[in-house]
Amino acid sequence: MNFFPEKLRYKLDSRKEQQNFRILSKTDKDLFDFYSNDYLAFSNSESIFIEATRLCEKFQLKQNGATGSRLISGNHKLFDLTENFLAEFHQAESALVFNSGYDANLGFFSSVPQKGDFIFYDELIHASIRDGISLSNAKAYKFKHNNIEDLQAKISRQKPSENASIYIVTEAIFSMDGDQAPLLELANFSEKNNHFLIVDEAHSTGIFGENGSGLVNQFQLQEKVFARIHTFGKAMGCHGAVILGSQKLKSYLVNFARSFIYTTGLPPHTIATIYSAFQQLKIGEAEIGKLKANIQYFKKQLKIAKIDSYFIESESPIQCAIVSGNESVKKIATSFQQSGFLVKPILSPTVSKGSERLRFCLHSFNSEEEINSLINLLSESLKSI
Known part of the structure; x- marks a missing residue:
């Protein structure tokens, strides 16, 4: 097939003209790394790799893949071990592992906020959250970056029904600026007004808080945050993500988060790597x-x-x-x-x-x-x- 849609060709040509055309390039490993998210060098840790392999052998899980979604055949023994550990480590009631941070945000925001609800998100929020919000039936509004006054003003203009929920969304550390959200103020405001605060801790995991448990833990806000998303592809040096929250939230996501339900589960060695990486973090x-x-x-x-x-x-x-x-x-x-x-x-x-x-x-x-x-x-x- 030699032809290509004209509209798509035009978009590609426009990217080239604007000097922002993306290509996949190979990395020269001999260069000094000032670009990767491997903040703690866990991705190259031989001890984590060996421990993950030992764990798979201990549980007699030697297959290369999960063989199906977790609701069918992919829910192997290491999931319970890892999710229970992650909940305890982050001082949460429950934990549910997703295949990636993107999947976690897509699954959460497309399923949790309902029609008639409102989502207010920081204008610099990650693309995966924006994409999840775009699939939601709730109304969504952005507020100025780290600006509590603008958030309050945006909320005050709305007239929610009696049973409507308001969700406030931020990142703990913003991925493009590296700055920190005003979590204390956001948590207190949310608690005072019965709003639901969601914090994406992708770039604070492994760095801030006791043993790298995150900024929510550092500020002791666990009881004031409705949901936390921790991803493993940054400081943890592996793959996947977890949503932390109540047991009811976990049950809801298992039943309604499509990016969790309709995908093959992570293979045993990946889950073992997550568990082993967090064990390393405890002594890291x-x-x-x-x-x-x-x-x-x-x-x-x-x-x-x-x-x-x-x-x-x-x-x-x-x-x-x-x-x-x-x-x-x-x-x-x-x-x-x-x-x-x-x-x-x-x-x-x-x-x-x-x-x-x-x-x-x-x-x-x-x-x-x-x-x-x-x-x-x-x-x-x-x-x-």
Whole structure:
């Protein structure tokens, strides 16, 4: 078949003209990693891999796949072990594992808010949440980023029916800016007004809170948050996600979340890897401590180099320098890669036009020498734009 729809061809050509055409590229593992979400180096942990394999053997689960959805044949023994552990670790009543963070957000937001309900979400919320909301029958409104006053104003304009529910949605750490949500204020506001707060902890898992249990745990807000989504593809170095909440919420999702019901379950070794990674996290204070030290060192060196004004304020591993324009940000990223540093540009429309950026992801394994070289190169590159 040699023909292609004209409308689709036009959209591809437009992407190329706007310098934001995406391609799949292979990664040179010999370069210095300042771009991956593997904050604690768990994805390459031999001990986690060995322990996961041992766990599968212990439970006599040697198949490569789950063989079906969890409601049919895919609910193997490791799910109960892992979900019970995750609920205890995060101080939640129950836990339900999904195949990915995307699946978790799609399943939750497409099924939980009902017709007549309202969803209010931070304007910088992740695309997976937006896609889930788009499948919901509830009315949805965005509020200004981390702005409680705007949220209150948006809610006050609505006239919900007596039995309507209001859901407020935020990320703990925002994936593109690396900044932190005002969780205390959001939780207190939600509790006072009987609203339901949902927090996506994708980029706080493994970093903040006791043993990396997240920001909700750090601020002791477990009883004030209706649902938490923790994903495993960032600091945990593996795959999948979990939704934490009440036992009733878990039962509801098992019955109504289509992205859970109609998909093959995760294979045993994946679940064993999740369990083993969290066991490592319990004793991984050194990795977390080194990561946090690197974050502070990076920020200190930015000030010394007098380029900190380009950066969004962040205490997370995500550090972003705003460099307006797709062409400019791609040019600098290319120079980094040519000098041995893996740094990816974030282009519009992934972020709004004019806020294109270089997104630096810091890790426990980055050395001070690597950070110094990175910042020196960045300082020189910024002079050329």
